[in-house]
Amino acid sequence: MSATIVGGYFSSHVPGIGGAIARGDQREAYWKPFFDGYPPVQRWLADARPDVAVVFYNDHGLNFFLDALPTFAVGAAAEYPNEDEGWGLPVYKTFAGDPGLSWHIIEELVGSDFDVTMCQRMKVDHALSIPFELAYPDADAWPVKIVPIAINTVQYPLPSPRRCHALGQAVHRALQNWQDDTRVVVVGSGGLSHQLDGARAGFVNADYDRFCLDHLAADPQALLRHSAEEVAAIAGTQGVEILNWIAARGALGDAPLCEVTRNYHIPISNTAAATLVLASA
Amino acid sequence: MTNPENLALRRGIAGTVLFDGELASRGLALNTMCFSFNEAANRAAFLADEDGYCRQYGLTAEQRAAVARRDVPAMLEVGGNVYYLAKLAGIFGLNVQDLGALQTGMSVAEFKQYLLDQAADAGIGRGTDGVSSPIMGVAA
Numbered sequence: 503m504s505a506t507i508v509g510g511y512f513s514s515h516v517p518g519i520g521g522a523i524a525r526g527d528q529r530e531a532y533w534k535p536f537f538d539g540y541p542p543v544q545r546w547l548a549d550a551r552p553d554v555a556v557v558f559y560n561d562h563g564l565n566f567f568l569d570a571l572p573t574f575a576v577g578a579a580a581e582y583p584n585e586d587e588g589w590g591l592p593v594y595k596t597f598a599g600d601p602g603l604s605w606h607i608i609e610e611l612v613g614s615d616f617d618v619t620m621c622q623r624m625k626v627d628h629a630l631s632i633p634f635e636l637a638y639p640d641a642d643a644w645p646v647k648i649v650p651i652a653i654n655t656v657q658y659p660l661p662s663p664r665r666c667h668a669l670g671q672a673v674h675r676a677l678q679n680w681q682d683d684t685r686v687v688v689v690g691s692g693g694l695s696h697q698l699d700g701a702r703a704g705f706v707n708a709d710y711d712r713f714c715l716d717h718l719a720a721d722p723q724a725l726l727r728h729s730a731e732e733v734a735a736i737a738g739t740q741g742v743e744i745l746n747w748i749a750a751r752g753a754l755g756d757a758p759l760c761e762v763t764r765n766y767h768i769p770i771s772n773t774a775a776a777t778l779v780l781a782s783a
Numbered sequence: 784m785t786n787p788e789n790l791a792l793r794r795g796i797a798g799t800v801l802f803d804g805e806l807a808s809r810g811l812a813l814n815t816m817c818f819s820f821n822e823a824a825n826r827a828a829f830l831a832d833e834d835g836y837c838r839q840y841g842l843t844a845e846q847r848a849a850v851a852r853r854d855v856p857a858m859l860e861v862g863g864n865v866y867y868l869a870k871l872a873g874i875f876g877l878n879v880q881d882l883g884a885l886q887t888g889m890s891v892a893e894f895k896q897y898l899l900d901q902a903a904d905a906g907i908g909r910g911t912d913g914v915s916s917p918i919m920g921v922a923a
Contacts, residue, residue, distance in 0.1 A: 518878070535908070562866045567818050568807055588820045588870030656866055658793060658803035659785055699865035701856070702798030703883040704897050708905030731792035734801055739865075768907045769898035772879050 505603075505680040508550040509762070509781035510754045511543060512690040512718075512747050513633040515559070517589070518771040520628055523635055524592055539765025539777035540636045546762050546779050547637055552687035554600050555646045556607070556673060556753060557630055558666075558746040559691040560655040562587065564627035572619035573661050574669060576611065577650040578604035582626045594631035600647040603680065607649060610676035616669055626650055629691050636777075646687070653749060655692070655742045660730040666745045667726055670752020677753070690750030692743025694766075696773035699739055706774040708766075710736045714744060715766065719759045719780050722751045740773075751780075758783040802864050810862020813850075816840035817867035826874050855885045 519536075522528065528537040564587050566572065578601050584594035611618050630650055638645060651673070654660055661669075670688075677686055694711040697703055717724040725748055733742050762779035769775075793801040800806065807814075816837065819825040829836040837847045849857035853875060858868055865882070872882055884894040902908065 563818055563870065564821065568811065568814055568864065568867075586821055586823060588817075588826075589873040590823060590826075656802065656864065657807050658801050697799070698869070698879050698882065699859055699886065700799045701887060702796070703886045704894055704901075705798075706898070706901050706905075708901070708907070729786075729789045729792075731789040731801060734799070735792055735796045739799060739801065766907075768902035768905060769895075772883055772898065 503680060503682050505677040505682070505684045505686045507674075507677055507686050507688065507754060507782055508552050509546075509759070509779060510688045510690065510750055511547070511633065511637065512750065512776070512778040512780075513543075513636060514693060514770065514773060514775040514777070515629040515632040515691045516771045516773050516775065517587075517591075517628045517632075519632050520591060520594070520635065523639070533770075535767045536765070536770050536775050537636075539763070539767070540639075542763035543637050543777060543779055544639070546781065547687070550685070550687065550781070552646050552685045554603060554649060554684055555634075555687050555689050556649045556651065556677070557633075557689040557691060558651050558653060558670070558749040558753070559626075559629040559689075560743055560746060561652050562627050562629060562656075565621075565625040566652065568657055571654055571657055572652070573654045574611075574616060575619040575621050575624075575652040576604060576608050577621050577624040577648070578608060579622050579624050582624055582630075582648060582650060584627065584631055585625050587627055594628070594635065595644060597626065597630075597644050598647045600649060603684065604649045606680060607673055607676040610679070611669070611672050614672040614675070616672055624650060633689055633691050651749070653745050655740075655745055658730070660742060661745065662730055663728060663733065663745060663748050664726045666749040667722060667752040670749040670754075673749075673753040674755045678755075688750045688753045690747035692746045693737070693741060694744065694774045694776045695737040695741040697738030697740060698772055702738070704772055705738045706768055707737050707741070708768060708774060710741075711766065711774050711776060714747070715764060715776060715778060718747065718751050718778070719761055722748065754780065754782070800859065806862045807864070808862070810864060812841040812843070813846045813858065813861060813863050814867040816842065817863070817871045820870040820874060829874060853885075855882055
């Protein structure tokens with residue numbers, strides 16, 4: 503048997519998006535060009551009906567701290583709560599996990615020499631929650647279970663784009679060997695170009711972002727020729743969150759993909775924001 | 784080993800210092816304190832006695848002074864990481880755009896305009912979005 507990979511959903515995750523949702527600002531002039539990118543995502547997901555989302559994201563100091571920071575961490579919990587991230591904002595809905603699939607993915611990853619951290623208790627922050635708030639805006643409970651995979655994008659040395667892509671490819675092999683035909687959507691959270699810290703704060707790079715959007719589906723190798731440090735130089739210190747997109751792309755496998763929808767907008771807060779769906783052909 | 788070109792970039796990008804082991808070591812106490820602000824009771828305790836709270840977490844005199852002055856570039860210099868400093872900034876009522884202004888010397892309005900100017904340069908809002916443009920802004 504094999505899981506059915508319905509496709510990939512990629513989204514930015516700026517905390518301010520959660521604030522805009524809470525205030526009902528989706529149609530305000532500042533926010534509308536960004537939120538307009540999501541009805542096509544919502545329609546695609548309603549049609550694709552995934553059961554599980556395998557989510558590549560980066561934690562911002564909710565579950566992990568810099569004292570013991572895994573390069574790659576895979577959740578194997580029955581549930582994943584959000585909590586106060588320091589700003590006293592409304593807490594996001596808890597996700598249900600799929601421990602069986604999580605452990606299967608962990609077995610494949612460690613068997614492929616990715617020595618990941620295994621997390622039976624794991625809180626998930628805005629970076630994981632916001633893409634689902636955008637994709638399922640009216641849900642009382644999340645319609646998908648998750649397997650969260652956290653990548654270190656904060657404390658150098660970071661894993662390279664090439665290594666993150668290979669991690670995703672190993673996840674793809676695990677999905678191909680899964681015991682049933684569970685419908686899986688792969689999610690890449692974060693980016694695109696932005697920089698929060700330093701005298702260059704506010705820097706974005708639309709040329710690089712469009713390069714990524716143009717090449718992710720058909721030529722992901724083009725994104726692998728940079729080191730993480732080079733990505734930071736090109737796309738800003740937090741632009742390295744593209745590592746989550748690159749890993750997610752690896753998990754989609756080598757079969758052809760078709761672009762269902764794409765949106766790109768500057769700025770959301772300090773960030774060049776992007777939305778992309780690649781469906782399995 | 785990390786290759787020398789990548790190591791050089793850690794300190795070689797204009798207006799940017801990449802957060803690596805050197806900074807993480809220097810900033811551990813400061814970032815540990817900021818991590819504690821995930822709990823509302825700790826935010827209240829900090830507000831009740833800022834310097835006492837900083838001392839409790841073992842911040843150096845330099846780190847305590849940077850916090851007292853709300854000096855974000857100095858906080859980065861003493862090892863603060865922006866994800867964690869954002870939690871401290873929230874206590875002061877500052878968001879990441881306020882932080883951007885404080886680090887660039889712009890007013891908040893100027894900083895927001897800087898983002899809008901980059902959007903205009905990129906053709907955002909002029910119906911050119913989605914046009915393929917595979918040109919790197921920085922040679923790598």
